[in-house]
Amino acid sequence: MHAQIEPARVTDILQVLADHPRYWGERDLRPLHQLALVQEFGSTCLVARAEDGIRGYLIGFVTPAGVGYVHLIATRDDTRGSGLGRSLYAAFADAAQRQGADRLKAITSVANTGSIAFHRTLGFDARIEDDYNGPGRTMVVFTRALPFEGPLGNC
Template sequence: MTDLRRATTRDLAAILADLPAYWGDRDVRHLHHPMFVREFGDTAFVAGDVDGYLFGFIAPAHVGYIHAVAVHERSRGTGLGRHLHAAFASAARSRGATRLKAITGPANAESIRFHERLGFTARLVTDYSGPGQDRVVLTRELP
């Protein structure tokens, strides 16, 4: 499996320059704020030549929050997404997190299925991101 390393601002620039290779036609530039690399860099992972990445942080309530995770189209189906999740879970656990959390839109069936295969429970929360902005909240306890 590809070695993971801490994400850099150069990695972030490469991701932003090639977003469709990770996210298709979805406009997710807003999810890629530099703070995830600059301020939460110890939980921002990149694989290989930016074959995949995960940006997350540890919330004060002992929750490892997975903000964005994506695998480049050239590396899908290799287990890289699982590898990124495992690395983040380990980092979160070492910092005192007792569970993981991720958020996605109700229409993102692929993400929901992926997280459920990793042991997450999916729950639809009405108005999670404001009126009319339902989200699926994915959670998993850390052993």
């Protein structure tokens, strides 16, 4: 069954929050799901919709400095490994470029080995930054130039 990637609506994020464990397991990331981001950056907040619901989503925006920043990306537990995360990133990269972005950025915790591996397969550079999210909050910062070429093809 194919999923259609399209701009997210607030009701989509509310549905994701209702099914939060299917996307994030035991980690409680509900506070990071800011509905204002969907309201204000609707063309770069995306969902992968299918007959059986929302299979994945990406919340992102373009900064004034031309950075396409991915705040959250997740796929539902029954769609992992299907390439959906790559497809969401490709759609975001395309939308971000249309808004003038020339590079992408995302962050994760140093303990999130799955995210680190995923971003590296997409060709992101990864660096560890101490105190990135405040004192004692070391994060992995991912960056990649646009356009996307390579693992995702041309976007």
